[in-house]
Amino acid sequence: MPLKLVIFDLDGTLLVQGLDFAAIRAEIGLPPVVPILETMEAMEGAARERAFAILDRHEAQAAAQSTLMPGALELLADLRRLGVRTAVLTRNSRTSVEVARRRHGLEFDAAVTRESHRPKPCPDGIRHLMRSFGAAPAETVVVGDYRFDIDAGRAAGVRTIALLAEPKPWAADATWAVGDLAAVGRILAAVAAEPP
Template sequence: MLTPFLRAKFDVVAFDLDGTLVDSPLNLAAIRQELGWQDGCDLLQSLAMLPDDASRQHAAEVIYRHEIQAAENSTLFPGVLDCLLQLQQSGIATAILTRNMRAATELMIDKLGIPISLVLTREDCAAKPDPEGLQRIAAHYQAAMHRLLYVGDFHFDLSTAANAGAQSCLLLNASNQQYAVNADWVMQDYAQLSRALR
């Protein structure tokens, strides 16, 4: 659970996008089925392992189409904008680190009015759980890594924070509670994070 001392503990709060800031109906199972890939496989790893340019191009086009459709139908989770405003008013820097492609990410940010300017996608740095993205965010804000909190909803997010030496916060949902044991902090919703800021 987050403590009342969040302002004293962190200089930067970075967020995952899908499933964290944004409810995006990206159907990973449908992508795997359309491409004939194994259930549960990592899409980016599977894409990178394809043997030739033509198959990689086809798979990339399928993934692109699904990501754009999901972005067009995305919505913000309740309390996100209030929480981000409170962070910024408190002098805590914000950023987004996502495995999404830039086109879908920019579509969601513009469509939903997310007030975060520092955004890293899979085109900008190594994909999570590689720590490069969080390292670049900390360097941008000249922040110590242990004073950076990464908020996400999936085990990749927690692993990324651990690999970088940052702290992690799991945003709970109906299907991710098994990851809570690996998070430094756990929150039910953005109202809880905002209360911690106050």
């Protein structure tokens, strides 16, 4: 089987979540453009705790109001039938993943969140999942809607699918770029059918 593991981003890939990053930055007191997680990681003490509490609350609310991307449950079920392992890799908290999993009945084999590994674009979470499932880079595909997903996949040496509502310049770095999960499914089925 040339395809053993598919790693999905959560927000904008399996789920539609209304995370308001501008509101999160404003409430924490961050400038408008900085990356939220990386800036918070550099904070200390009570300010850091307060910032993570604000982020966790926004994420849990967004997860509780999230909707499924069309075709998400079907795609996960198709991959399970093919014997392919599935995982979620997100910069969000474990709590928000659990809220979304229960809300939508999402079934995947593993989830890596910011509590356990350095967040994307760092490839640590992808490497951890490949080790967990005994999948080589050539047997692994990462699917996501943001450049950090694609950068993390490339850094781990795996193929990547950019899921985009509209063209983005960074999508040229992805192995494939598509507009919906049905197209993702067709690519993954073709990868699974590649000669070993």
